Amino acid sequence: MDEDLKIVVDAVFVTTPLAAQTQLPRDLFRAIADLKRELNAVILAHYYQEPDIQDIADYIGDSLGLSQQAAQTSADVIVFAGVHFMAETAKILNPNKLVLLPDLAAGCSLADSCPPDAFAQFRADHPGHLVISYINCTADIKAMSDIICTSANAVKIVQQVAPDQPIIFAPDRNLGRYVMQQTGREMVLWQGSCIVHETFSEKKMVQLKIQHPEAEAIAHPECEPAVLRHASYIGSTTALLKYIQQSSSQSFIVATEPGIIHQMQKAAPDKKFIPAPPINNCACNECPYMRLNTLEKLYWCMKNRTPAITLPEATRLAALKPIQRMLEMSQ
Numbered sequence: 537m538d539e540d541l542k543i544v545v546d547a548v549f550v551t552t553p554l555a556a557q558t559q560l561p562r563d564l565f566r567a568i569a570d571l572k573r574e575l576n577a578v579i580l581a582h583y584y585q586e587p588d589i590q591d592i593a594d595y596i597g598d599s600l601g602l603s604q605q606a607a608q609t610s611a612d613v614i615v616f617a618g619v620h621f622m623a624e625t626a627k628i629l630n631p632n633k634l635v636l637l638p639d640l641a642a643g644c645s646l647a648d649s650c651p652p653d654a655f656a657q658f659r660a661d662h663p664g665h666l667v668i669s670y671i672n673c674t675a676d677i678k679a680m681s682d683i684i685c686t687s688a689n690a691v692k693i694v695q696q697v698a699p700d701q702p703i704i705f706a707p708d709r710n711l712g713r714y715v716m717q718q719t720g721r722e723m724v725l726w727q728g729s730c731i732v733h734e735t736f737s738e739k740k741m742v743q744l745k746i747q748h749p750e751a752e753a754i755a756h757p758e759c760e761p762a763v764l765r766h767a768s769y770i771g772s773t774t775a776l777l778k779y780i781q782q783s784s785s786q787s788f789i790v791a792t793e794p795g796i797i798h799q800m801q802k803a804a805p806d807k808k809f810i811p812a813p814p815i816n817n818c819a820c821n822e823c824p825y826m827r828l829n830t831l832e833k834l835y836w837c838m839k840n841r842t843p844a845i846t847l848p849e850a851t852r853l854a855a856l857k858p859i860q861r862m863l864e865m866s867q
């Protein structure tokens with residue numbers, strides 16, 4: 537055996553527990569389906585999850601759809617194939633259910649960009665402002681907010697706020713700028729951003745448009761304004777998925793995490809989807825947090841009923857109010 541390869545193989549066997557090597561069922565899809573019945577569980581997955589996870593999920597959606605599903609499920613256990621703030625939102629809505637996240641390290645750069653102490657100071661520096669926070673934030677930030685929004689309903693929610701009411705929008709400055717543009721409202725923006733969406737390059741986007749003049753460019757509002765300028769349609773992941781089905785275009789340049797392309801191909805098999813490239817030709821348009829979840833980890837979290845989401849009750853109650861407001865305002 538090649539010496540380098542031997543070192544890698546040895547390392548895998550040393551770091552993978554023996555139980556995990558021997559006990560993983562041969563048919564993971566079937567084993568997960570069996571556990572789902574046993575636990576009376578529902579599997580909720582975001583579009584940025586790997587295709588196998590999307591294929592086994594009971595519901596696939598954007599952050600708004602997933603929180604609406606979490607609010608109405610009758611399952612005893614919610615298995616959240618997404619990132620921490622999404623599973624945490626499900627737990628805030630369902631304190632008595634077990635909420636599992638396949639990998640507890642699946643965080644979010646946007647949530648990390650808004651630390652609670654600094655945000656508390658920011659809020660104190662802007663008295664009289666209504667705080668609207670993008671759902672991509674921690675429970676502590678939600679607890680300091682008046683209304684939560686997602687990329688699907690941010691414009692609609694801001695439009696419902698009295699015109700003379702000053703607003704703080706956090707943590708995504710790109711979504712905030714996009715909402716300001718759409719509503720004509722000034723808002724004070726927290727300067728956070730998503731490491732995935734900010735890697736899309738305007739130059740590469742223009743190059744792709746030149747190479748594929750027939751393709752329509754579509755983008756998620758978390759992208760930088762320079763990229764959004766080249767998109768003929770901007771929307772949440774669910775909105776983008778709906779749009780490609782309605783549009784008469786046959787090909788699309790897609791500026792968001794490429795996990796969504798799995799559902800786009802399923803919904804419109806004859807259409808072509810070109811993932812927008814990042815600044816370098818790396819795979820950094822894939823969300824490193826979302827991709828921490830795997831089918832194997834999904835199986836183990838259901839089998840072992842851990843890792844589970846927990847949070848202090850006072851924080852949960854304070855974070856629940858702005859989420860409920862969002863759910864009411866997006867009907």
Ligand code: 13P
Nearest residue numbers: 598599686687688772773
């Ligand atoms: P939506 O789910 O609202 O489309 O947002 C995408 C995203 O970045 C989730 O983390």
Ligand code: SF4
Nearest residue numbers: 644645646730732823
């Ligand atoms: Fe967070 Fe961006 Fe990943 Fe969404 S894509 S989870 S905003 S880091």
